[in-house]
Amino acid sequence: MLGSLRQLHWSIYALSLASGVIMTGFMLMLPILPEYAGQLRFNEFEIGLLVAAFFLGRVSFQFPLGAVSDQVGRKLIMTGSLLLFALATSAFVLTTDPWLMIALRLGQGIASAGFVVGFQSYVNDLTPTEFRGLAHGINSSAINAGVIVGPVIGGTLTQAYSIQAPFWVGGGLGAACFLLSLTIPDIPAARRKAAAARLTMREKLDSLLRPALTAPAASLSLIHFLQMMSLAILFTAAPILTAELLSWSATDIALALAAGGAAGAVSSPFLGRLADRRGARVWVMAAGLTIMALQSLIIFIHPGTAFTMLGFVIGGAGTPAYFNAFFSLVGDVTLKTERGAVSGFIGSSAEWGSILGSSLVAPLLWREVSVRAPMGVSVLILLTTVLVALAVRSLLQRRMDAVRKAESGQVA
Structure with a gap:
């Protein structure tokens, strides 16, 4: 097993770490989002849209962003998505307007869609067939770890500081992952813009x-x-x-x-x-x-x-x-x-x-x-x-x- 782990490119571990950190940031905010909206006196319709906007972003943008990654490369889509996640998450604490918060939640969904489809394609591009399962397994472990620790950290931050603290931390984690993603090597896009332009x-x-x-x-x-x-x-x-x-x-x-x-x-x-x-x-x-x-x-x-x-x-x-x-x-x-x-x-x-x-x-x-x-x-x-x-x-x-x-x- 250790020999197989050494066969994986270091960027797989870096991006898996980013996946785990992003999932931690997402999960530490998720349980408190309805409560936060309730404190701001959003009505039931606005709270429903706040929850649904994330999934609307994911369902609407995975296919187009995946197609764009075939044209411009995976790294650009992943880094852009991580930057969007960091900005959208941090901005939650800077507004109390329900429609702006719904737009930010949509931005989180778009960011999630771009990073997921970019990462999956990047792993499959970079990893030989005989090690793809292991590469995706490392990523799954990181995501599961984020699912476990995220709500715990979110609850602790809320009790120790304020209900806004998890959003700041989530945005900071997203920014750290954005910086980490800048270090990975790019894989040149297989499709050339010149050919597509014709x-x-x-x-x-x-x-x-x-x-x-x-x-x-x-x-x-x-x-x-x-x-x-x-x-x-x-x-x-x-x-x-x-x-x-x-x-x-x-x-x-x-x-x-x-x-x-x-x-x-x-x-x-x-x-x-x-x-x-x-x-x-x-x-x-x-x-x-x-x-x-x-x-x-x-x-x-x-x-x-x-x-x-x-x-x-x-x-x-x-x-x-x-x-x-x-x-x-x-x-x-x-x-x-x-x-x-x-x-x-x-x-x-x-x-x-x-x-x-x-x-x-x-x-x-x-x-x-x-x-x-x-x-x-x-x-x-x-x-x-x-x-x-x-x-x-x-x-x-x-x-x-x-x-x-x-x-x-x-x-x-």
Whole structure:
């Protein structure tokens, strides 16, 4: 394992650190944002828009920013996104106007979209196929660590100083990550502006959409859409179910989520390395989805506090198994010239799954069926996703072989 870690470029570790720090900055603000808006006497509509604006930025800008990164390079998109995150986050404490705060929240979403799609494409550009899973695993560990420590730091800062302190710290962390990103080497854009300038507007649009609408890309978009929908249902429904049926407090659910995050942080590099075995990508991805389905099933059954807590730990390991294999697979089936656009298209599709799962599917099932119903549907969605992944395995393998030949100088 140590030998494999030495094979990764140092910039992977630098950007993974940035991912973890940014996630820490995001999570230390997230729990207090509605309370802060309430103190400023925002109405329910304004608070709803404040929350939704972030996701609107992510769903709207991942695809275009990914496509732009194919033209101008990944580093410019990542550094610009980190700078935007730092400025938008710090500016929260400088205004009390609800619409300006909503605009800043939208800016955070755009920044998140740009950094995520830029980083994923950068890792896949820079890392050989046989180490992509490990590289994404290192990043997943950093993100999970940020998810765990962010709320703790945010709560501590709020109690020790003021409710505005987490926003200042979040902005400072974003600025530090921006400076760190300036040190990484750039990878020249595979597409040249001169060549693009000769195309008509229709040809440019066609060149952007065509890679994202191929069968392999569409298959991965469907898989990720379903997985993110199930994950959104889990995060929306599990706190309600455990509170009503197991009498869990907010502290109990926070501990369960932290335990799952810790399991993911520890296991992620090893699961990523497992996904790097030849021919293992889809199988590891399917295994991760199956483990996540087991987590949802345990929560659905809720066999007491101890076993339900164990379900969160199990799911915490299944999540990086899926994500590491999936994002490595995106790199395997895409050429460098199209990787940003395809990654962005897949990411935008997945955001719609998250939005529908949390705002439509889970509430509708609560109201029309029962408090347990969302977790049961989550199990069905995940098992369906496993079947889809296995059904398209041969298709993805053929595309991987074609990309490998093209990148080695042969005709794909």
